[in-house]
Amino acid sequence: xxxxxxxxxxxxxxxxxxxxxxxxxxxxxxxxxxxxxxxxxxxxxxxxxxxxxxxxxxxxxxxxxxxxxxxxxxxxxxxxxxxxxxxxxxxxxxxxxxxxxxxxxxxxxxxxxxxxxxxxxxxxxxxxxxxxxxxxxxxxxxxxxxxxxxxxxxxxxxxxxxxxxxxxxxxxxxxxxxxxxxxxxxxxxxxxxxxxxxxxxxxxxxxxxxxxxxxxxxxxxxxxxxxxxxxxxxxxxxxxxxxxxxxxxxxxxxxxxxxxxxxxxxxxxxxxxxxxxxxxxxxxxxxxxxxxxxxxxxxxxxxxxxxxxxxxxxxxxxxxxxxxxxxxxxxxxxxxxxxxxxxxxxxxxxxxxxxxxxxxxxxxxxxxxxxxxxxxxxxxxxxxxxxxxxxxxxxxxxxxxxxxxxxxxxxxxxxxxxxxxxxxxxxxxxxxxxxxxxxxxxxxxxxxxxxxxxxxxxxxxxxxxxxx
Numbered sequence: 001x002x003x004x005x006x007x008x009x010x011x012x013x014x015x016x017x018x019x020x021x022x023x024x025x026x027x028x029x030x031x032x033x034x035x036x037x038x039x040x041x042x043x044x045x046x047x048x049x050x051x052x053x054x055x056x057x058x059x060x061x062x063x064x065x066x067x068x069x070x071x072x073x074x075x076x077x078x079x080x081x082x083x084x085x086x087x088x089x090x091x092x093x094x095x096x097x098x099x100x101x102x103x104x105x106x107x108x109x110x111x112x113x114x115x116x117x118x119x120x121x122x123x124x125x126x127x128x129x130x131x132x133x134x135x136x137x138x139x140x141x142x143x144x145x146x147x148x149x150x151x152x153x154x155x156x157x158x159x160x161x162x163x164x165x166x167x168x169x170x171x172x173x174x175x176x177x178x179x180x181x182x183x184x185x186x187x188x189x190x191x192x193x194x195x196x197x198x199x200x201x202x203x204x205x206x207x208x209x210x211x212x213x214x215x216x217x218x219x220x221x222x223x224x225x226x227x228x229x230x231x232x233x234x235x236x237x238x239x240x241x242x243x244x245x246x247x248x249x250x251x252x253x254x255x256x257x258x259x260x261x262x263x264x265x266x267x268x269x270x271x272x273x274x275x276x277x278x279x280x281x282x283x284x285x286x287x288x289x290x291x292x293x294x295x296x297x298x299x300x301x302x303x304x305x306x307x308x309x310x311x312x313x314x315x316x317x318x319x320x321x322x323x324x325x326x327x328x329x330x331x332x333x334x335x336x337x338x339x340x341x342x343x344x345x346x347x348x349x350x351x352x353x354x355x356x357x358x359x360x361x362x363x364x365x366x367x368x369x370x371x372x373x374x375x376x377x378x379x380x381x382x383x384x385x386x387x388x389x390x391x392x393x394x395x396x397x398x399x400x401x402x403x404x405x406x407x408x409x410x411x412x413x414x415x416x417x418x419x420x421x422x423x424x425x426x427x428x429x430x431x432x433x434x435x436x437x438x439x440x441x442x443x444x445x446x447x448x449x450x451x452x453x454x455x456x457x458x459x460x461x462x463x464x465x466x467x468x
Contacts (some may be wrong), residue, residue, distance in 0.1 A: 154211060296326070
């Protein structure tokens, strides 16, 4: 099974990402030369300085505000590709009308595939480049300023509109919002310059239609980007929550106890992720699928056993081997079904390298010394906040469920004990690879207790009907 450890070469990846961004910078410079066709040598230098300054500020902003983009090669590659393609497309758009800009296509894809902060930075960069490409004879005239303003206003509006989008249809609506804002920008500039009404209306149409086309292209091409770059977009994750998904349906029918456990873990994980600023949708999906490995041998897990426990008749070493296998099996099943890598990673790490204590101590009680390695999960410790949350939610849900009917105080004591034991599990801190603070862990505990209060609330005992 592949290792999902975080890269130890973040500095090298960051340097490579910065070098990768030289490609779109060079493309922008060549396109600017094609658009302006300078006659003086100084103009060549001026264009080069302008493009260089724009990209330097862009990279500096990413380094300060969204450093993860630069140290994640996949995200940097997507970003560089979008930035490289947009200037040539803008030149093609100018052949139809000076106000046609496909920049919204790149901005929407960056917002969806890379992130909101990178999209905002890219919007400012692409707007500056669009202003340079929009020149007609002289740089930074009215057409140039209009193209800059339209790209900036439409890009910012679309990026913020995409913030809460979780379906593919809603992406088109977000594009419509960007188109409307861009159209208002064109109208305002046109009226400031006393443009004739027919010309103004035609310019507005030339802004709106390409923007809507860009939104449609984003929706149509998004599955390709998701698969090629293995990106878990909000739309993709939302689709995976549909109970008609084959794996969830199989879990529901073949391992109903595990399915119910997973749904409870999902509720715990989602609320905790939202509380600490992690990705609640990814946490929920990861929790729903974290135990699909139990589909290989569902009857060997307590929650799916209606009667006797099979493990009562098995040696502890054999029982442990079966239990340990479900983490690896889950990652294999999810990868085979082409789920996003971030979801596979959560399943592959949801027990970390923890000890199956029950069977380990049982083996010791039966035969003296037992090899701890045979009773320890072979996986890596969670490497993401969402993975760590799922690990904690999984352990807490199983522990609280084992109490049966109990008091609120007993539940709180058990949740606290389970969570903090993961920080001091012998010589292993199961959360050491996850970017969590102690404050985050405390907030996760509070969130779990609140969710448990809803899941396991007290019920009124109805009196028996008296016979007449």
